[in-house]
Amino acid sequence: MTQPVPGLRPDADFALTVHGIPGPQGSKKVQGKRRTKTGKLIPNLVESSAKVKPWREAVGDAAQKKIEKVVEDHGQFVKLDGPLEAIMHFTLPAPQRMPKDRVAHTTYPDLSKLLRSTEDALTQAGVWADDARVIRYLDLSKTYPGLGPHALDKPGVTLLIWRVRP
Numbered sequence: 001m002t003q004p005v006p007g008l009r010p011d012a013d014f015a016l017t018v019h020g021i022p023g024p025q026g027s028k029k030v031q032g033k034r035r036t037k038t039g040k041l042i043p044n045l046v047e048s049s050a051k052v053k054p055w056r057e058a059v060g061d062a063a064q065k066k067i068e069k070v071v072e073d074h075g076q077f078v079k080l081d082g083p084l085e086a087i088m089h090f091t092l093p094a095p096q097r098m099p100k101d102r103v104a105h106t107t108y109p110d111l112s113k114l115l116r117s118t119e120d121a122l123t124q125a126g127v128w129a130d131d132a133r134v135i136r137y138l139d140l141s142k143t144y145p146g147l148g149p150h151a152l153d154k155p156g157v158t159l160l161i162w163r164v165r166p
Contacts, residue, residue: 013080015158017156019154022090023056024049024052024116049109059125079129081133085161086136086137086161087137088157089159090156091154091155135164136164
């Protein structure tokens with residue numbers, strides 16, 4: 001589970017742990033061609049990772065359940081808006097044969113592409129008005145299960161979001 005970051009309020013405005021295999025978003029590949037409304041023929045671009053859609057669905061479903069719980073407990077959920085700070089710690093599946101001296105996850109997928117797919121899922125789920133509201137990531141990491149203080153016991157993400165207060 002996530003360890004507190006020194007100097008930060010311990011009470012996040014939104015906190016969530018999602019289990020599943022994080023899917024990177026960003027790289028596209030051409031899959032045939034399609035016609036636009038004006039009849040122009042253009043390349044059809046699709047995500048190169050098949051993991052993006054199930055990951056975004058897992059994050060969206062978990063976020064919706066959390067929002068429903070907040071509504072049940074407090075009567076309403078107010079979508080996060082204005083400047084936000086966040087933390088995201090990704091835990092990825094360990095390779096079948098991992099060197100014993102491995103201390104960090106330094107291979108595919110890119111951390112920024114994992115972040116992108118997760119941010120978009122949170123926007124679609126209605127957690128925040130838009131991922132552009134995040135002005136600062138206080139901590140961001142990717143690791144393997146059991147490797148480091150922020151690692152989950154199985155693949156997924158732990159995220160915390162705070163409204164920036166004056």
